[in-house]
Amino acid sequence: MVALTDDEKAMLAGARGEPRRLAMEHLVQVAGFFDAEDLVEVSQVHIMADSEALGEAGVAFLERLAAAPDAERKVVVPTITDPRGTDFKAYERLRQDRSFVELERRMITAFEALGVLMTDTCINYQTIMPPVLGEHLAFGDTGSVIYANSVLGARSNFEGGPSALAAALTGRAARYGLHLDAHRRGTCRFRLETRPKALNDWGAAGALVGRAMSSYWEVPVIEGVEGAPTSDELKHFGAALASFGSTPMFHMVGVTPEASDLPGLFDGSPPPATPIGQTEIAALHAAYVPSDDRLDVVVFAAPQLSLMELRALAGLLDGRRVHAETTLIAATSPELKSAADRMGLTARMESSGAILLEGVCFYQMHAREIGQANGWQRLMSNSAKLVNIIGGYGYEPVLASMARCVDSAVAGRVLP
Template sequence: MRATLIEETSRQTGSMQLTPEEQAMLRGEKGPAVQEAMEFQIEVGSFFEARRFVPITHAHVMGDIEVMGDGGLDHLRGMGEKHARCSVPTSSNAQCMHFHDDARLRQDEDEADKEREILARYKTMRIATTDSCIPYQQVYQPKLGEHVAWGDTGTVIYANSVLGARTNFEAGKASFAAALTGRTPEYGFHLDDARAGSILVSLQASMTDFADWGALGKIVGHPHQDYFAVPVFDEFKRMPSSDELKHLGASLASYGSMAMFHMVGVTPEAQTREMAFRSKAPQHTMVVTDRDIQAVYDAYRYQDSASNIVVFSGPQLSLFEMQGLAELFEGRTVAPGMAAVVTTNHMVYCDAKRLGYVQTLENAGVTILQGVCFYILQRLSKIREENGWTNLISNSGKLVNTITAHRFNTVLRRTRECVDIACTGRLA
């Protein structure tokens, strides 16, 4: 009997080394939900040739009805039947349902009911339904070297790069499994080797707007589409803000599928160029100037249309972005034939409302959505058709890339120019 048990355990774990606690999970001693999660994580770990698990301090799960579909909802129901509960603090990513009364953004009621069920099941699993794709700005900021398990590409690249924490892109099921077991397979960006820089970028551009950072992400990410490519930005002359680095990371992840970058003298694992590359030579070198940034803007073309939309989303806006937009929209009104949409999370919205930013934006005719990112809205293609929207103008490099799947003609513009377009209706 003992020999049979050892043989079965070895078959299930492959080459992974399990601690006594992990072995107990695999045997089902912590419940069937944890056992199933551990079995899945061993499969993932074995595929990526991980030798062991690392404990995590926080999980950030992805799952909405637009992304997970009915199959994913059934999986969530199955976890509920097994009384699944998270063993570490866990937050949730942005949702695809806005639960907002704007008739132009009508969503399917049956799907909305499923989304409400997802949110309810999150709560029974001990998931804090933060509905945020920027948890690193409001919810949880892991420390240098801290292991976490985060879903959503924008959160992962920020955690690895700006905070020096360690995480891979955790897919929906993987993020749930990590939340239940409190660990994740040690591969990829949990290991030192993957975190070494590989591309040297001499950043000589002025970088005066969030959109410039998105353009930079496109310039670097698009020709180097590699999960394990790690750009190292050097020679920039000032300290970027959290929001600027947020837009850079989101764009690199979108255009290049990248999960990490360094900025010499800024990010914690890049005090020097040598430290960023871990004493290795760059595989590629690039120089980015103001002319290169402008060329990104110049490459976008408008299509003739009487109905267009300006969107500030992807990632959700911080409190300071909300403040800046309120100042730009104050005393102005969104033009006929135009729509303007902002997305943020519940925490930022509450503070922005208290500070008057929400009222200013809504007085100008801006629609503010909580807890979502625009590009994952349920039935977005239909929403575009129903409103006749052709051009989508945004200051988000990530958004203008990802949302093309919904057949918008996308145009990247700087923030002030986006506001001017929204309020004048003139495409420039």
């Protein structure tokens, strides 16, 4: 049974109102499932907030909380959101159903009544407030969790919407999993025998590690990386690892802050290393080779693009025109969209016919329905995470570099 402080007991008894009682009840239930001994205070919360995931049930739940008196419903730690499902400036171009827009407006109103800041981004660790070593968090996107744990040394489990909301209303998370030193120890070992080049190669390497993970409790240790990768390279590596493996943490020897040397990462002697070379990375890509060269849509998202990725994309599109039969979509955060507008990147992209969306991510925006509405099936992306997810939504994904994706979008067919 989880030990609670007097303050936590008061919340559980309803003394701080119904929203905090429900939140504490949820935390205690999850704590019990994972044998947590107590709760831990968290300093910031990041919530998944796409209306496709919430559905009518989730939105109605939020509205019930939002109807409570002000003092009972406001979050007690800074709370921000993951991408939403519709960009209100672009939903008509994408033929998104109006019912999605209405559900999302209700969701936003309810979140704002709780005091949640609608940041609508999954790259909060690059754009909002990067966590620091040892900081306890409740983060709500697998990509943001794995980056915060691994690259920054902060501590979070995967917190789905209900648990992240419970953390926001109480300032607590159940202390199990990645909050504990014991669950941050290495359990398996991989050696990168080639340095991935483009972001899709970093994603493919992450996918290969992720595919080998048997459960959430594995912590892969990666060695062989000479010299620091960029934040975007680790973002794609981690997002793919988390997506293919449902894995919340990795160590990269000599790169990530808790991995200064290999032997110190394991209890006992390190297990043998699984090699990842050019052959394996090529084979991962080969799993997404299409039967013909038809191309419907090219997507850059999952995770949302950094300013550096937007700059690279604008450079590749300069002076070119996306083929009339192909749609090119990129997604970024609202803050970076403003920056891209100000710096002329948006104009450069859109003059080629590309669409730059803000505050959304492709797979979180009712991908099945917009695929059907627009006749999209063959999808090309440089995101290993996206190609992993999108098959379940009825698409045929192709994984390739950003440059090859752009060349293909211009040609209107998948180029080899």
